[in-house]
Amino acid sequence: MTSGIVEILIEDTNVQTLIGIDDNSxxxxxxxxxxxGVEAPYILVSEVSLNPSLxxxxxxxxxxxxxxVNVYSTDFLETETIQEACRVCLDNGQSWSTDxxxxxxxx
Numbered sequence: 001m002t003s004g005i006v007e008i009l010i011e012d013t014n015v016q017t018l019i020g021i022d023d024n025s026x027x028x029x030x031x032x033x034x035x036x037g038v039e040a041p042y043i044l045v046s047e048v049s050l051n052p053s054l055x056x057x058x059x060x061x062x063x064x065x066x067x068x069v070n071v072y073s074t075d076f077l078e079t080e081t082i083q084e085a086c087r088v089c090l091d092n093g094q095s096w097s098t099d100x101x102x103x104x105x106x107x
Contacts, residue, residue, distance in 0.1 A: 002031045004101035005045045005067055005090070012089040018082045019043060034072070041073035041082055 009015050010027045019028045019041050028034070028042035049066040069086050073079040096103040 001065055001101050002045055002047050002067070004096070004098040004103060005069070005106075006031055007098040007100065008096055008106075009043060009045070009069070009086060009089060012085070014085045015043070015082070015089055018078075018085055041071065041078055043082065043086065044068075044070045044072070046070075 006029050009029045015029070016027055022028050022035070022038050022042075028038060030038075030042065030044055032044065032046050034042050034044060046068050047065050048068050069083075069090070071079050071082045071086065073082065090106045095105065
């Protein structure tokens with residue numbers, strides 16, 4: 001599911017403009033850790049809790065994972081601006097379908 005959050009952020013034009021691309025021509029949104037030598041600004045996405053729904057005698061089909069979206073920059077105002085763009089991108093209550101996962105909602 002982390003890859004789905006990364007994909008949503010990478011596809012947002014506001015986020016793209018603010019973070020730019022790395023030496024591999026990829027937008028600088030990474031799962032867990034940035035590659036060695038990547039210059040700020042960049043975004044790291046990591047799952048901090050799965051929180052599966054619990055039910056008797058059947059597997060969980062509804063998970064409520066929690067993620068951290070951390071922005072790294074050398075300028076405080078730039079960091080805030082990128083954080084706000086991430087919030088606007090992710091926290092809008094709509095459903096998302098990515099190449100890796102379907103989200104009912106993100107809040």
